Amino acid sequence: MTLIETSYPPPDSAIASTETEPTFLIFFSTREGGQLWCPHCRDVEGIIDSTFKGASKPKGVITHVGSFAEWKTPSTPHPARAKYGVEKLPTIVKLQNGKIIGRAPKADIVDAEKLDAFLTL
Template structure:
């Protein structure tokens, strides 16, 4: 399954569809810095390539990147990631079933050996 790096509205609406019996994974990252093109969050940069490789494999589940914004947007208590998903650290990966959170990996947990593979088992 491909990794969707642009959370199109139809993809985001599909995660709340009760018809799917497969989990969907929301991957919360900082936005790329406009001057460098790199994610402004160093922890996000650390996990970006391993996460991309994992979710881009043919047998992988659906992963959708949710960009939290630049640093000032991210720090806002009104940030959609904070309000809708209760995300307070990036990177964070949420496991969703029928639009409801059933698991979460935060920051360094994502890089722990075997943790992502175990987390994504259905």
């Protein structure tokens, strides 16, 4: 499966899943000056690439949430916070048949054992 990159909100066609094949929606910061503005997203970028890029890999969809101001402005909370329950970047949300069936914050992404368990859950 190919790793897809979109801006928030991701198109429905990109995040469609089946009963047997979940979609992993990966919430990342937007690139500014050639790199992700979120240092935690930069920390896991290589893990995300190795986990989701390639023919036999699960379906991953990176959705960039926008600038630092768009993500952090308390007076107008980012819509991903309400719709997907994303509080921190990076977060991976596992979708199956349009429903959220799990989530992995950075601590679970960098822990190979926890990430493997999350992917196969």
